[in-house]
Each structure stands twice: as C-alpha cells, then as structure tokens.
Amino acid sequence: MSRLSVRKTYKLYIGGAFPRSESGRSYPVTSAKGDFLANASQASRKDARDAVVAARKAFPGWSGATAYNRGQILYRVAEMLEGRRGQFADELGGARKAALEAVDAAVDRLVWYAGWSDKIAAVHGTANPVAGPYFNLSSPEPTGVVAVVAPADPLLGLVSVVAPAIVTGNTCVVVASEPSPLPAITFAEVLATSDLPGGVVNVLTGRQAELAPWLAGHMDVNALDLTGVEDADLALRCEQAAAENLKRVLRPTAGDWTADPGLRRMTAFLETKTVWHPTGV
Amino acid sequence: MFEYAPAPESRDVVDIKPAYGLFIDGEFVDGSGPSFKTVNPATEEQLAEIATASSDDVDRAVRAARKAFGVWSALPGSERAKYLFRIARIIQERARELAVLETLDNGKPIRESRDVDVPLVAAHFFYYAGWADKLGYAGFGPDPRPLGVAGQVIPWNFPLLMLAWKVAPALATGNTVVLKPAETTPLTALLFADICRQADLPPGVVNIVTGAGETGAAVVAHPDVNKVAFTGSTEVGRLIARAVAGTDKKLTLELGGKAANIVYEDAAIDQAVEGVVNGIFFNQGHVCCAGSRLLVQESIHDELLDALKRRLGTLRLGDPLDKNTDIGAINSAEQLARIRELSDSGEAEGARRWSPACELPERGYWFPPTVFTGVAQSHRVAREEIFGPVLSVLTFRTPAEAVEKANNTPYGLSAGIWTEKGSRILWTAERLRAGVVWANTFNRFDPASPFGGYKESGHGREGGLHGLEAYLDV
Numbered sequence: 001m002s003r004l005s006v007r008k009t010y011k012l013y014i015g016g017a018f019p020r021s022e023s024g025r026s027y028p029v030t031s032a033k034g035d036f037l038a039n040a041s042q043a044s045r046k047d048a049r050d051a052v053v054a055a056r057k058a059f060p061g062w063s064g065a066t067a068y069n070r071g072q073i074l075y076r077v078a079e080m081l082e083g084r085r086g087q088f089a090d091e092l093g094g095a096r097k098a099a100l101e102a103v104d105a106a107v108d109r110l111v112w113y114a115g116w117s118d119k120i121a122a123v124h125g126t127a128n129p130v131a132g133p134y135f136n137l138s139s140p141e142p143t144g145v146v147a148v149v150a151p152a153d154p155l156l157g158l159v160s161v162v163a164p165a166i167v168t169g170n171t172c173v174v175v176a177s178e179p180s181p182l183p184a185i186t187f188a189e190v191l192a193t194s195d196l197p198g199g200v201v202n203v204l205t206g207r208q209a210e211l212a213p214w215l216a217g218h219m220d221v222n223a224l225d226l227t228g229v230e231d232a233d234l235a236l237r238c239e240q241a242a243a244e245n246l247k248r249v250l251r252p253t254a255g256d257w258t259a260d261p262g263l264r265r266m267t268a269f270l271e272t273k274t275v276w277h278p279t280g281v
Numbered sequence: 282m283f284e285y286a287p288a289p290e291s292r293d294v295v296d297i298k299p300a301y302g303l304f305i306d307g308e309f310v311d312g313s314g315p316s317f318k319t320v321n322p323a324t325e326e327q328l329a330e331i332a333t334a335s336s337d338d339v340d341r342a343v344r345a346a347r348k349a350f351g352v353w354s355a356l357p358g359s360e361r362a363k364y365l366f367r368i369a370r371i372i373q374e375r376a377r378e379l380a381v382l383e384t385l386d387n388g389k390p391i392r393e394s395r396d397v398d399v400p401l402v403a404a405h406f407f408y409y410a411g412w413a414d415k416l417g418y419a420g421f422g423p424d425p426r427p428l429g430v431a432g433q434v435i436p437w438n439f440p441l442l443m444l445a446w447k448v449a450p451a452l453a454t455g456n457t458v459v460l461k462p463a464e465t466t467p468l469t470a471l472l473f474a475d476i477c478r479q480a481d482l483p484p485g486v487v488n489i490v491t492g493a494g495e496t497g498a499a500v501v502a503h504p505d506v507n508k509v510a511f512t513g514s515t516e517v518g519r520l521i522a523r524a525v526a527g528t529d530k531k532l533t534l535e536l537g538g539k540a541a542n543i544v545y546e547d548a549a550i551d552q553a554v555e556g557v558v559n560g561i562f563f564n565q566g567h568v569c570c571a572g573s574r575l576l577v578q579e580s581i582h583d584e585l586l587d588a589l590k591r592r593l594g595t596l597r598l599g600d601p602l603d604k605n606t607d608i609g610a611i612n613s614a615e616q617l618a619r620i621r622e623l624s625d626s627g628e629a630e631g632a633r634r635w636s637p638a639c640e641l642p643e644r645g646y647w648f649p650p651t652v653f654t655g656v657a658q659s660h661r662v663a664r665e666e667i668f669g670p671v672l673s674v675l676t677f678r679t680p681a682e683a684v685e686k687a688n689n690t691p692y693g694l695s696a697g698i699w700t701e702k703g704s705r706i707l708w709t710a711e712r713l714r715a716g717v718v719w720a721n722t723f724n725r726f727d728p729a730s731p732f733g734g735y736k737e738s739g740h741g742r743e744g745g746l747h748g749l750e751a752y753l754d755v
Contacts (some may be wrong), residue, residue: 123420124420126731126745126746126747128727128729128730128731128745129729130725130727130729130730131404131727131729132725132727134722134725134727136727136729136730138730138731138745138747143735222736232527235527236526236527239522239526239527240523240526240527242522242526243519243520243522243523243526244519245691245736245737246515246518246519246522246534246536246736246737246739246740248740249526251529264755267750271716271735272716272731272733272742272747273710273713273715273716273717273718273735274716274717274718274730274731274732274745275710275717275718275719275720276717276718276719276720276722276725276730277706277720277721277722278721278722
C-alpha cells in the first residue's frame with residue numbers, strides 16, 4: 001500500500017507566526033487545469049488590521065537595523081529560496097522548465113535587491129551645496145508600513161514587489177495573488193527561516209477586492225502598492241481611500257517581471273530627510 | 282529699549298494697474314468669471330481688480346501650454362537653460378519692485394521679502410537653469426523625459442517663492458505650466474508674467490490663471506494636465522489626491538505642518554531663543570514648516586521662557602513696508618479669524634496665553650505674537666496647524682520623550698533640535714519623522730536643498746536634485 005502523504009495547511013503569515021484567518025474562512029485553490037490543490041485561508045478585515053499592527057511593531061527595529069544587516073538577511077532569503085527550488089517549481093506547476101526559471105529569477109532578484117540595501121543612500125542621497133555656512137545632507141529613509149497588492153505572477157511577481165519595499169527598511173502587508181496564493185505562503189516559510197524579524201513581511205491570502213480597500217483606508221498604513229490590482233474601479237477606490245492620510249501610492253502596472261526593475265520600486269517608498277547644521281567655530 | 286524712527290520703503294517703485302487679466306499664450310486676456318479685489322492686508326486698501334479664470338479659461342490656458350510643450354520640450358536643454366538664466370537675471374534686476382509688491386499684497390515685512398523671498402526666487406531659477414542641460418547626469422537615466430503640461434496651485438504665504446519652486450524645475454525639465462496663484466496674493470505672479478515676456482519666453486510655456494478654489498480645481502481636474510503640484514493645506518491636499526486618483530497624473534503635494542522645535546538643557550540658550558523666535562514668528566507664522574511646538578527640557582523651562590519673553594518684547598509689529606518691522610500683517614481676514622478661533626480654543630482648553638505689550642494698528646489684519654504655556658498634547662493648539670504667530674510650549678524630561686512627542690502628529694514636514702552635543706543631534710535627527718531637520722538653526726531654505734514632508738505633510742520633494750524627479754517621467 002502506498003503511503004498517504006501529509007498535506008500542508010496553508011495559513012496566513014502575520015507577525016512571524018502562521019495563524020488561520022480569525023474568520024475561520026477558507027477558499028479552494030485549483031491548478032491551471034482545475035484540479036483541487038488546497039484550501040487557502042480567506043483573510044478578513046480583522047486579519048488585515050492585525051497584520052498592520054504587526055508591521056507597525058516591526059518597523060522601528062527593521063528600519064533601525066544597519067543596511068548591511070538588512071542586506072545580509074535579504075541574501076539569506078535568497079539562499080533559503082534556492083534551497084527549496086524543487087518545492088517551488090512543483091508548487092508553481094505548469095511546464096517544469098518555465099517553473100524552474102521563475103524560481104531562479106526570483107532568487108536572482110532577491111540577490112540583486114539585497115545588494116542595494118547599503119547603496120541606495122549613496123545613489124539617492126545628496127550632499128547639498130547651500131549658499132551659506134551650513135552642513136546640509138539629504139538621505140533616504142523608509143516611508144513606514146507599506147500595503148502591497150501583489151501581482152498575479154505568484155512567486156517572481158511577489159518577490160519583485162516585496163523585496164524593494166523591505167530592503168530599504170519598510171515593513172509590509174502583502175495581499176497574495178488571489179488565484180495562486182500557495183507559493184506566497186510557502187515563501188513566507190522561507191522568510192520565517194531567514195532571520196527576517198517577524199512582522200517585517202506579513203502575508204494575507206484571500207479576496208483582493210475585500211482586503212485591498214481596508215488596507216487602502218487604514219490610517220496606520222503609510223504607502224500603498226496597487227501593482228496587482230487589475231480591476232480599474234477597485235484601483236480607483238483604493239487610491240481615493242488612500243488620500244485620507246495621504247499615502248504614497250504606486251498605481252497598477254502591467255509588469256514584465258523579467259525586465260530590469262530599476263530603482264522606482266525602492267524610491268516610491270522612500271522619504272528624503274534633509275538635515276542642516278551651521279558650520280563654524 | 283531703543284526708539285525707532287519710521288523707515289518706510291518707498292512704494293513708488295511699483296506701478297500697480299487698476300485691473301489685471303489672465304496670462305495665456307503670452308498675452309494678457311480677460312477672464313470670463315466675476316473679477317475680485319486684492320487688498321493690502323496691512324491697510325485693507327484695495328490694490329487691484331483681478332480676473333477670475335473660469336473652467337473655459339483654464340482650458341484655453343492648458344491648450345496653450347500643450348501647444349507650447351512641443352516646441353519647449355524639443356529645445357536643447359542648453360537653450361531652455363538660457364531662458365531660465367535670463368529670468369533669474371531679470372528677477373535680480375527688478376528685485377526691489379518685486380519685494381515691495383510682495384509686501385503690499387501679502388503683508389509680510391519688507392525686510393523678509395527683500396532679504397529672503399526675492400533673493401531665493403532668483404537663486405531658484407539660477408539653480409534649475411543649470412540643470413536643464415544636465416538632466417542625463419541626474420540619475421534618472423540617460424535621457425529623462427518631461428511629463429507635459431504641469432498644473433500648479435500655490436499658496437499665499439510666499440507667493441513669488443512658491444511660484445519659483447514650481448515653475449523653475451518644471452521649465453528646466455521641459456514641461457510647460459499653468460499656474461494658479463493664491464486668491465489673496467496674485468500680483469507678483471502677474472508681474473512674473475511680464476518678466477517672462479521681457480525674457481522672450483515662448484508664448485504658452487508659462488500661463489497664469491487667477492481665481493479662487495474653483496479655478497484651482499479646474500486646473501487639477503483638467504484631463505490634459507499631466508502633472509499636478511500643489512502647496513497649501515492638508516485638507517485641500519486630500520481633495521486633490523482624491524481628484525487625481527485613477528488618472529495618470531503625477532502628483533506632488535507640499536502640505537501642512539506642526540513642527541517640533543526641541544530644546545535640550547545643554548543648548549546655547551540665546552541662540553535657541555533666536556531660533557525659536559525665527560521658527561514661529563518669521564512671516565507671521567504663515568509658514569508650513571514653522572516651529573509651532575516648542576518642546577523644552579523641563580529643567581530649563583523657566584529660564585528659556587523668561588529669555589523668550591524678553592526677546593518677544595523687542596519685536597516690532599506694524600507697517601510691513603517699514604524696514605524695522607519684524608512682524609507684518611496677517612494675510613487675510615479669513616486667516617485672522619482662524620488664528621483667533623484656535624487661540625481662543627487654547628485658553629478654553631486650559632493653556633496659559635501670553636503676548637508682549639504690543640499695539641496693533643487700527644486698520645488691517647493683525648495678531649500679536651502669542652505664546653501658550655502649560656500646553657498638553659491633546660490641546661488643539663498642540664495638534665492643529667494655526668498658521669499664525671502662535672507658539673505652543675510643551676515640556677519633556679528625556680530625549681526619548683522629546684522624540685515621542687515630536688513625532689506625535691499626523692504631520693512630518695520639519696523639526697528643530699537645539700543642543701551642543703553632536704551625537705545627541707544625530708541621534709535625534711535620525712528618529713524624527715520629518716523631511717527637514719534643522720539642528721541649531723531653523724527656517725533655512727536653499728534651492729540646492731530638498732524640501733518636503735513625511736506622512737500627511739505631503740509627498741515629493743522640491744529643491745535640489747530630488748526636485749527634478751517631480752517633473753520627469755521616471
């Protein structure tokens with residue numbers, strides 16, 4: 001008799017733990033062919049709020065960590081992902097070669113962003129030659145808590161929106177791809193074993209149209225990445241809700257996730273702080 | 282105490298016309314809305330009749346800007362630069378005229394318009410002129426492109442300076458603009474239109490539409506505007522953010538503030554007092570980055586307050602055209618009413634109010650320098666932007682408490698730190714959630730230095746290399 005496999009329960013990832021949705025809800029996830037894969041947690045408004053609390057709590061520590069430390073942790077995430085290459089390829093499904101390429105690209109993207117942690121300030125900061133006896137320096141700082149609606153591409157898309165948000169010191173709440181949420185939760189397992197402090201990345205699975213507006217209107221969220229929102233009306237409502245506390249908003253984009261990402265995804269969630277001090281004796 | 286003889290600057294240098302139209306496509310034209318009056322807030326004297334741009338007028342201005350965009354954006358950067366250098370030079374040549382006109386229309390002391398506003402305006406154009414042919418080196422790729430037509434709405438506290446902050450980077454990067462000055466301070470913007478003509482700037486590159494909120498809303502909502510830049514209240518900023526939601530318009534917002542000015546017990550007290558006074562009483566406190574919350578370490582509270590009150594006793598309030606005046610007029614009756622209402626709430630909520638002996642002129646809009654002590658974080662005078670010469674004093678015991686209180690606001694535009702200890706400056710500056718941190722100084726501005734806020738103080742930066750990003754398709 002063949003052995004019956006032990007299946008994984010797909011839960012949420014909040015504050016470094018894997019809770020079920022407080023709502024007790026789940027939704028079935030199927031493969032491209034329509035085969036049942038698993039029941040994913042269907043996060044609620046309360047879960048979204050809990051995730052924001054966790055992200056806010058993690059912000060001082062993560063933004064206060066050295067850039068070198070953050071870079072090392074992102075690199076560690078890449079290492080852990082590489083180690084699970086086969087598992088992710090299985091979970092992504094479809095053609096084996098394309099799935100492996102997607103995992104490799106996700107690993108490479110993490111490595112690329114890891115290197116930016118201690119370079120972005122040198123590229124995006126400035127020493128300002130003001131017309132007076134003052135020392136004047138502008139440096140980038142993380143915006144705070146970023147709510148991210150991840151694109152449909154379940155792994156490379158997810159990594160491509162999460163890594164630039166956190167490498168600079170932000171913390172985030174991510175709404176995973178609604179039709180393909182399972183790689184996001186498995187990726188949370190990668191994060192959980194990479195020395196990434198709990199709460200820096202929080203992953204919600206469920207209905208995008210239900211979760212995104214709560215995050216867009218949440219007064220303790222500083223920025224909103226609508227990349228994965230394909231419904232123009234939902235994107236409009238989210239951006240309008242975001243105006244309430246003047247969140248920084250990254251509007252929906254049809255991403256070619258294999259292209260050079262540039263700096264835009266990092267700079268969108270950076271503030272510039274300029275410090276003046278008189279010179280003299 | 283010295284007696285001062287009046288030393289008024291002559292207003293003969295300005296020639297104010299009885300009525301002004303809109304500046305569209307290089308010409309002054311009539312507006313189709315009902316005209317309104319702009320007054321001298323120091324005397325309530327009517328200065329001129331100003332046209333209101335209707336949404337049709339705004340549409341004409343946007344079409345002129347769109348037409349000009351083709352030509353302007355195709356010019357080599359070095360040619361655009363030369364136009365901007367020309368404008369900077371003409372501003373310097375006509376500096377006295379601009380300063381007097383600004384003071385007449387705004388109410389700010391001539392010393393400030395002459396020594397701060399106008400020199401910074403010229404410097405801003407000079408600075409961004411230099412960028413126009415160097416954009417490929419700014420870190421936004423080899424050939425960053427302009428956005429198109431920029432719709433810009435500016436406030437009344439620094440009318441010409443805010444125009445410069447908006448127009449100079451927009452033009453340097455190859456955009457064309459439709460700018461709406463504030464309803465109460467349109468005159469220097471209209472004089473700037475004349476400067477554009479003297480500089481032979483191609484028609485339609487700069488268009489100026491006057492009017493109130495409706496005109497501004499029409500600029501923001503126009504479907505052929507690619508970029509919206511606004512400086513003003515957080516309340517209006519929210520409306521604008523909602524209005525551009527779902528469009529492709531790029532948005533930068535420079536909004537309100539409630540800056541903390543932190544004075545540690547080891548600070549140089551006399552310098553700190555000067556900084557605190559400059560922080561809140563500069564420009565009658567009509568400054569978004571004003572140091573309106575003084576956070577003083579408990580151990581030096583009494584000493585600092587005594588010195589502060591002594592210093593406030595020497596401030597001279599009165600005729601803005603007088604070269605000895607420190608505090609000018611409140612810009613409008615509406616703003617005066619708001620300052621009064623919030624100050625009254627301070628007393629009603631239990632804070633102690635103090636002003637130096639200070640005689641207010643009979644005509645015009647005036648408010649004495651005012652200090653509230655015993656302020657709690659929950660008081661409205663500690664939470665809401667007053668935008669007037671009103672300082673709220675709070676205390677703290679530890680550096681951590683200072684930072685906690687300083688950051689306890691939805692705003693995040695600026696902050697001040699006063700201490701003689703370098704490591705404490707850096708520790709504090711690192712923790713303050715504010716876009717500009719002045720350490721052992723306050724209210725310093727420079728075209729090379731980015732300015733802008735965290736949180737509900739807006740997004741984007743103006744000034745410096747960062748200021749280019751707002752006008753480039755990057």
